[in-house]
Amino acid sequence: MKVTTTVLETRQLVRQWKKEGKSIGLVPTMGFLHEGHASLIARARKENDIVVVSDFVNPTQFGPNEDLEAYPRDFERDSALCESLGADLIFHPEPEEMYHDPCAFVSIDTLSETLCGKTRPIHFKGVCTVVSKLFHIAAPDRAYFGQKDAQQLAIIKKMVLDLNFDVEVVGCPIVREEDGLAKSSRNTYLSAEERKAALCLSKAVKKGQELIQAGCSAEDVLAPMRAIIEAEPLSKIDYVSMVDALTMQPVEKVEKDVLVAMAVYIGKTRLIDNFSYEV
Numbered sequence: 535m536k537v538t539t540t541v542l543e544t545r546q547l548v549r550q551w552k553k554e555g556k557s558i559g560l561v562p563t564m565g566f567l568h569e570g571h572a573s574l575i576a577r578a579r580k581e582n583d584i585v586v587v588s589d590f591v592n593p594t595q596f597g598p599n600e601d602l603e604a605y606p607r608d609f610e611r612d613s614a615l616c617e618s619l620g621a622d623l624i625f626h627p628e629p630e631e632m633y634h635d636p637c638a639f640v641s642i643d644t645l646s647e648t649l650c651g652k653t654r655p656i657h658f659k660g661v662c663t664v665v666s667k668l669f670h671i672a673a674p675d676r677a678y679f680g681q682k683d684a685q686q687l688a689i690i691k692k693m694v695l696d697l698n699f700d701v702e703v704v705g706c707p708i709v710r711e712e713d714g715l716a717k718s719s720r721n722t723y724l725s726a727e728e729r730k731a732a733l734c735l736s737k738a739v740k741k742g743q744e745l746i747q748a749g750c751s752a753e754d755v756l757a758p759m760r761a762i763i764e765a766e767p768l769s770k771i772d773y774v775s776m777v778d779a780l781t782m783q784p785v786e787k788v789e790k791d792v793l794v795a796m797a798v799y800i801g802k803t804r805l806i807d808n809f810s811y812e813v
């Protein structure tokens with residue numbers, strides 16, 4: 535497995551692979567890899583000749599009071615995991631390699647204004663910008679993203695459609711701990727007590743799935759979900775919402791495919807979870 539830190543080296547390798555007629559699967563990550571990322575890499579391995587993993591904590595998607603500095607990092611461990619999963623290349627640039635006093639950004643309207651976009655107003659602009667850059671650098675045929683970040687996935691799909699990127703965006707299922715907690719690099723911030731409290735998210739997801747299957751309208755799904763979370767003293771709801779799966783706009787009735795998504799603070803840690811429902 536190769537490791538690159540510059541755009542130039544990465545492009546040279548990618549050009550050579552393309553010349554040889556090889557297909558490329560890209561797994562964009564911010565490192566500190568867990569089983570969720572491993573599932574994306576494994577899927578990319580199955581579907582492509584070459585697997586590129588990017589490992590970059592992207593500063594432009596963090597707001598001023600967010601956890602950019604604290605975000606967990608362990609490149610040695612990431613690199614060993616990627617190698618064991620059969621990745622061909624990890625691209626691990628420094629921030630200075632990716633950003634030189636930038637003036638050009640990619641942002642997307644409407645879809646990025648609801649859910650996480652309300653609390654994190656610059657987040658999706660940073661995500662779309664770095665993902666566009668990675669698409670230009672690694673020129674993937676397919677790119678793999680987790681459904682845990684369902685709004686991010688919807689936004690990237692729309693960006694690819696609107697800006698004519700020649701890449702297939704593949705969404706992969708949420709990977710959970712045995713007790714239901716969705717895997718996340720941020721779970722490492724939780725104390726033992728908070729780790730237990732964090733189960734209120736997946737419990738609320740389970741309840742919401744039952745209610746939506748029983749034919750309930752949005753508020754009748756969301757109110758009992760909120761009640762489960764509010765019963766946990768260490769939790770504070772950022773949002774629990776039902777939105778149209780494509781536009782990310784709130785809905786009152788389940789008439790089209792929907793996303794039911796939540797962001798909840800457990801202590802100081804902001805966790806997200808969701809489920810989709812197809813009509």
Ligand code: PAF
Binds near residue numbers: 562664686
């Ligand atoms: O989902 C993430 O880890 C990040 O938002 C991504 C897509 C790697 C962009 O930095």
